[in-house]
Amino acid sequence: MSALPICHFPHSLLKQPTQFVARVDEKVQKLIDAMVKTMRHHARCVGLAAPQVGSPLRVAVMDGTGHPKVAASHGLLILVNPQIDHTEGIVVQREGCLSIPDLTANVRRATRVRLKAFDQFGAAREWWLEGFEAIIAQHEVDHLDGKLFLDRVANVSTDIFHRKSYS
Ligand SMILES: [Zn+2]
Numbered sequence: 411m412s413a414l415p416i417c418h419f420p421h422s423l424l425k426q427p428t429q430f431v432a433r434v435d436e437k438v439q440k441l442i443d444a445m446v447k448t449m450r451h452h453a454r455c456v457g458l459a460a461p462q463v464g465s466p467l468r469v470a471v472m473d474g475t476g477h478p479k480v481a482a483s484h485g486l487l488i489l490v491n492p493q494i495d496h497t498e499g500i501v502v503q504r505e506g507c508l509s510i511p512d513l514t515a516n517v518r519r520a521t522r523v524r525l526k527a528f529d530q531f532g533a534a535r536e537w538w539l540e541g542f543e544a545i546i547a548q549h550e551v552d553h554l555d556g557k558l559f560l561d562r563v564a565n566v567s568t569d570i571f572h573r574k575s576y577s
Contacts, residue, residue: 459553
């Protein structure tokens with residue numbers, strides 16, 4: 411199985427809320443496997459949501475391991491039907507997205523979140539995430555709600571930047 415192609419802005423799937431997964435069956439597990447592989451395929455990619463690879467399902471994967479901004483990592487998280495039901499704090503930090511390769515932006519996020527989801531086995535899971543991991547989770551849950559980081563920019567004339575390089 412090779413990495414899946416990435417949908418780029420303004421692809422219509424990126425602007426639509428996703429469908430909740432009724433059951434984590436073989437089809438969903440195959441999607442998860444392909445998404446993990448696709449995330450790993452892109453250097454510095456720390457999260458991926460199903461609409462970015464052409465699926466309308468409420469599924470995301472994330473892994474902040476080894477990223478310079480991540481102090482403590484929970485490793486690979488598989489997120490089926492994820493919800494953030496508690497947030498604390500405010501931070502403004504630069505974000506990018508595989509689906510919007512030419513831009514980055516300053517985005518306001520919570521510093522700590524409680525994330526609930528089902529894993530690849532259909533088991534209910536819950537994590538408290540902080541710092542950059544919390545930001546990744548908010549970015550991916552936004553994708554599943556049909557929102558992009560550009561939708562969260564406070565001032566489009568001062569907070570959006572053209573990417574100079576991808577390194
Ligand atoms: Zn993204």
